[in-house]
Amino acid sequence: MDEKLLHKWLNNDLSPAERTAVEQDPDFGFYQAILQDAAGFKADQFSAPHSFESLEEAVAAPKTTKLRYLQPMLRIAAVLVIALGVYFTLFNDGITTVETAMTEQRTVILPDASEVILNAASSLSFDGDSWDKARQVNLEGEAYFKVAKGQKFDVMSSQGKVTVLGTQFKVIDRGSFFEVVCYEGRVAVTYGDALQPLNPGDAIRFLDGEARLYNVNNTAPSWLAEKSDFDAVPLAMVLRELERQYNITVKTQLALNERQFSGTFTHKDLEQALNQITAPLQLTYNINGKEVTIGE
């Protein structure tokens, strides 16, 4: 076939006369067959691992985003505080597990120098051997992550997966309470089929199956500064955190899930902490050794 005609044919740029000439060319059948057979090498069907579903239905409260400027000095990518339950372990050998007891906080350095600070009564697992292939940890409880820049970093929890893009963020997974707070950089939270991206200052909270987006003002979890902050959190969660920070048991007759607490309690003095919790809610407390009773 004439080279010019071939060129035009490949460009789908033939006049009617040229087209007739091409189709009558002895090479035409062979050439066309080549093109038809190319279809057999079509790319695999691409199905996004996480489909972007509309989150308008899931998110109740309207969101006002406050974008904060990233500080360029930190090479540390993401800090995730994830408090999640480990629901299954994926790894066999070379698995490192770090657990914290009541009142304890621990820092874990991951193979790529990412840092994880575990809050009390939490557990973190990862496979050091396969770290260069995929950065993945399993977390139960609560932790603050500072993820070094690199490949994506996944935190698996019983309620969802958080993928970090190089940020600082916090994740809480306690029972049916699942929260992710982004302090710096960008975080993508996957739950079910949906994906929620977070900017610094954004947080998403799941409680009893409902998702809510909101903003935070602080730059790191409060428990790093020996206190715990809460923003409209069920009282039950607050008291459980009090138990973890002081290694006590809290007993009460109150219907704890109906009351919400916004405020702070200190980790340094139990009486003061109890005052901080009970005063705004007009409750009373009674300390008896390692047991505290809360009442009206």
Next chain:
Amino acid sequence: MEKNLHKDVCQPSVYEKLYRSLSKDVHNFLYYKFGADAEPADKTQEAFIKLWENCKKVSPEKAKAFLFTTASNLMLNSLKHKKVVLKHQQQNPISHTGEDPEFIMRTKEYYQQYQEALASLTEEQRVAFTLSKIEGKKQAEIAEMLGVTKKVVEYRIYSAFAVLKERLENFRTK
């Protein structure tokens, strides 16, 4: 600091739309360029993540070019000179025109040769050829994706076809 752009990739709705409309194209581009074994799905996700990371600096109009360039670069970082393999699907669509399809002896060796011929093309030739002849993309669109002119795309397709017809000549029946 107020955003003065009306549409901004940092807005989740804008980002999500970009994902829905472009992720398949990015995936296929990577597949054709680097092969099935290069994990194009993962790299596609990473490219979108990078877009999100840089959402302040990339306008929606520039997002497509950003994604293709980023995806390509991400792949180059992790590739260890793997052989490029485009898998052949057995369910081969038969000629729609009803013309006599027997211009080629379609043996196993033929498909093997075809696969190797595709692997032997330069990345640029392969991408241009497959996006045009398998995905049916217009050459102008391919040019935009790759950041080159339409003439360059035409030339690459032509060069790719020249290689294919030479390597498959032995299987010709008529």
